[in-house]
Amino acid sequence: MPDYGHELLFGTFITPSAQQPDQAVALAELTEAVGLDLATFQDHPYNPGFLDTWTLLSWVAARTQRLRVSGNVLNLPLRPPTMLARAAASLDLLSQGRFELGLGAGAMWDGIEGMGARRLTAGQAVAALREAIDIVRGVWDTTAPTPLRHDGKHHPVPGMRRGPAPAHDIGIWLGAYQPRMLALTGTTADGWLPTWEYLKSPDRITANRLIDEAAEQAGRDPRQIRRLLNLFQVDFSPTSRGFLQGPPRQWVEQLLPLVLEEGFSAFLIGRDDPRLIQTFGQEVAPALREAVAHERASAGTPAGASRPAAVLAKRLPGIDYTAIPPALAAHAVEPGDPLYDRVRHTYIRRGSPALVLRPGDAAEVAQAVRYARGQGVTLSVRSGGHGISGRSTNDGGIVIDLSRLNRVEVLDRERRLVRLEPGARWGEVAQTLAPHGLAISSGDYGDVGVGGLATTAGIGYLARLHGLTIDHVVAAEIVTADGELLRTDATHHPDLFWAIRGAGGNFGVVTALELTAHELGDVAYAQLSADATDTAGLLLRWGALIEDAPREVTGFLSLFATPRGPMARATLIYAGDDVDAAQHALTPFTQFGPLLEQHAQLVPYAALVAPPHNRHHGQGLADTRSGLLHHITAEAADALHAMLHSGEVAVVQIRSVGGAVNDIPRDATAYPHRTQHFSVIAASTPEHRAQLDTWWEKLYPLLDGMYLSFETSTDPRRLHDAFPEPTLGRLRELKARWDPDNVFDRNFPIPPADSPAA
Structure with missing residues (x-):
């Protein structure tokens, strides 16, 4: 046999x-x-x-x-x-x-x-x-x-x-x-x-x-x-x-x-x-x-189980399926495979890749990168698939899916040192760290993958007290465009380590991160709902309350256009279990607008970001715009008021930064936005994309910078918003060194220095 x-x-x-x-x-x-x-x-x-x-x-x-x-x-x-x-x-x-x-x-x-x-x-x-x-x-x-x-x-x-x-x-x-x-x-x-x-x-x-x-x-x-x-x-x-x-x-x-x-x-x-x-x-x-x-x-024995004829018939041109490395072939997914519908899409985008590779360790990631480079098709990299930018799938190309690299380890409790693999979900990270009394600020949704958020920035529920996720990364392992696995930190390839923290998706596939966690158990969590008919007035009050609040308070405000008029939903976190202090800090927010509902409780941080492991099928709003504000001024509030009341923008969200985020020098990481206090997102449905752009253009002159993960437009102008000089120039020089062929070009491509695109 x-x-x-x-x-x-x-x-x-x-x-x-x-x-x-x-x-x-x-x-x-x-x-x-x-x-x-x-x-x-x-x-x-x-x-x-x-x-x-x-x-x-x-x-x-x-x-x-x-x-x-x-x-x-x-x-x-x-x-x-x-x-x-x-x-x-x-x-x-x-x-x-x-x-x-x-x-x-x-x-x-x-x-x-x-x-x-x-x-x-x-x-x-x-x-x-x-x-x-x-x-x-x-x-x-x-x-x-x-x-x-x-x-x-x-x-x-x-x-x-x-x-x-x-x-x-x-x-x-x-x-x-x-x-x-x-x-x-x-x-x-x-x-x-x-x-x-x-x-x-x-x-x-x-x-x-x-x-x-x-x-x-x-x-x-x-x-x-x-x-x-x-x-x-x-x-x-x-x-x-x-x-x-x-x-x-x-x-x-x-x-x-x-x-x-x-x-x-x-x-x-x-x-x-x-x-x-x-x-x-x-x-x-x-x-x-x-x-x-x-x-x-x-x-010359072919590796992996043979696929049925129905699957072979769906193979797309441009891919040499017989050359898939044996270690990868066992877990590869092709069109027609039973798992294909589970790995082809992301939360935002529907995709039809020709091949999804699912490596199980860093060595297999390196094999996947070398193999993909030889195929001459689009390459996307996915950690959790929840990135709003939606660039971790494609049509007719290859996706490197990191979901099998999902280990979470506490390396040293005394030093609060944690090792995370990119395919882990932040909810899983929170659950693993909770018994140790530790946490890492990591967005607001537990299904988000570690890899994307921890290399772009990481605006989370603990941002004003503990800063961005990238501010706590002390080392990273990355597979570069030539398939080499490197460890980077302050002394090993420090320039590459700098770039990973803010523009990591442009420089390779991160296979592990080491971070210092925060001491944290329970937090005070409050949700407030309010009538937002007076959107501008509500925004001005919200902005003042956030900036005056102690750093333990981080707030996310979502504004929705509904048939009954604009509605506001606020989520507030007090990062600590001192009930009296939390009540004193959060009570002023009950005055931010005409309240319809309020709710507050003391909960474990891990409970706020429990991972539901939702199946992705492109179910999110496909068009979002992202920007940063130093303050919510009257001009900005009026522009957002008009945007929401137009009926052409579905949702506006204001996330608070500032605090510890702004303690970091702007040149310490590739994320240079260290003076702003708010991140602004606007989203709408595809049929209102043109109107969304029109309203955003009216707000645009008031913005300074952009949070990359929340932007779906690929307009080259936005690259300068994400990476203003001298950050962009430094990134282009590093891109020319580490990825001169622009292999990793899906996450807002940074053209290498001296390239025609530059």
């Missing part, structure tokens, strides 16, 4: 003992700690000596960060497929794409029947499993326009609403041994999950052949089906005592033919032995990966 080219996976098959529940969890945590990929658990619901497998899977997923989890295999007769589909998608969403679905047709029918399920013959069980797979995939298919209906003999579904869709393309792996189950694996499943000791008749070679034949008869490429293997009778010893009974080197030698000649690509060891798990993860797995990579390179 051939090598099917799948990425190798290594993991454990852990006993879910109810007598030692902590041991099962500890072994799963060890599985992750030693670098293994997957923890699996058998599923025998009729055995009271075992924990419920689904509960255990959920618990382990919550206790780990990178580990995939799966049943090995889940007992379908006792888990109805409609509920199984929703439970699987829910766990996958909660774990950020770390669940796989191992399924079995059922065994030990006395126990199954004793719990109320109907006993099935072998043929009936296979037919029921076939129906269940169709139902599960149907529930996950939220793109279908109609409810799910299935006229099945074993699992009828009269009509149900589809969804939720899982976070990733969950693999359905079947525990199969007999010919009918093997044929079902070939025609329908994503993987085959047998146990070595049970593979007797048919043997491994015959079973693999039956799967391949069934796949080909169904019009599938056999490479679409991963081959996994449970291994129970294994041990490490100084000398050989048999198959997988010897030193790690012997294990590698004996597993290598299973990959290269029989197509197995995942190995799960079924012994609850910490020493064995540690050696498997730290010695066998990396050595086997290296050996397989060497053999595949020599043989």
Whole structure:
């Protein structure tokens, strides 16, 4: 049998003992700690000596960060497929794409029947499993326009609403041994999950052949089906005592033919032995990966699972899909892939990229940059996809999606030093830091990705007390345009470090940031709603109140045009838990306008920015304008009043800066706006874009500067607003050094010095 080219996976098959529940969890945590990929658990619901497998899977997923989890295999007769589909998608969403679905047709029918399920013959069980797979995939298919209906003999579904869709393309792996189950694996499943000791008749070679034949008869490429293997009778010893009974080197030698000649690509060891798990993860797995990579390179074996013909037919010109580096191919998404609709768009923009690469570490980011440069198409980089500027997707190009680089670590609590990867969401950062009594000012919405905000500026709820997010970045790791990974800080490439803090998206792909966090627990949070008919008067009062407030107070004011007239909604944060001081500081704001509603409470900072993990489909307002004001003057208030009362601008927002933001010298970072007190945003719908521009032009002479992340116009004049001289000149010189070919040109492109565009 051939090598099917799948990425190798290594993991454990852990006993879910109810007598030692902590041991099962500890072994799963060890599985992750030693670098293994997957923890699996058998599923025998009729055995009271075992924990419920689904509960255990959920618990382990919550206790780990990178580990995939799966049943090995889940007992379908006792888990109805409609509920199984929703439970699987829910766990996958909660774990950020770390669940796989191992399924079995059922065994030990006395126990199954004793719990109320109907006993099935072998043929009936296979037919029921076939129906269940169709139902599960149907529930996950939220793109279908109609409810799910299935006229099945074993699992009828009269009509149900589809969804939720899982976070990733969950693999359905079947525990199969007999010919009918093997044929079902070939025609329908994503993987085959047998146990070595049970593979007797048919043997491994015959079973693999039956799967391949069934796949080909169904019009599938056999490479679409991963081959996994449970291994129970294994041990490490100084000398050989048999198959997988010897030193790690012997294990590698004996597993290598299973990959290269029989197509197995995942190995799960079924012994609850910490020493064995540690050696498997730290010695066998990396050595086997290296050996397989060497053999595949020599043989020219294509990496990654083969895609269906329907997906291949949607490949776009200009991309050499066969040249995708093997490490990236396993997680790449193309048009037609099930995950494509989840990764093609951003919050603001709809996109149709030809390829989305999802690297898992900095080395893979470097590979992605080098590969993308060789394709000659547009390159976009995305951390969270929520950037209002909307430039992290494209049409017909490549997107480097950093969502898998999402680790959040407290490196040194005493120094408040934190390491963040760019794909983490700020809500996740807040949740991780909260138990340490720490926080980082980071916008106002928990779904925003770390990478974009922390390299542009970072106007957040704590800005007036703690400054911008970039003001607390002390080091950054970045992949530059030539694919080199660098660490930058005050002493290592300091010019590049300066540029990253304010214009980072123009100089490479940031793969990690180190920041100093703030000591913070609870904060006082207030929301006020007011009639904004007198918009100008309300704005003048708001501006004066903000500038007079203590630095602990940061406020965001949103003004909406409604059929009943303009309305105002204010969000105020007092960055501390002193209730008396907060009340004294926030009470004056009740006079900013005719109040309609007010609400205040003491809450953990992390609760304000909890990440909802919304699915992006270009649902935001596509046209926004951004500017900075030193003060809200009468002229500015009148201009904003006229804008909002025109009915042609949907929303205006005023965010307070000033305070600690202005303590930083303007040349300390590439964000030079250190004297203004307010950020202004105006947005409208596409049909009112021209009118938005007209109203903005009337406000424009009163502005000084622009907050880059909130601007969707690419008018070259706006570049000078974002980076006035001498900042722009310095950035162009650095661009000529670090990215002379302007590879990173999507985030308000800065032309290199001496280039024609300059």
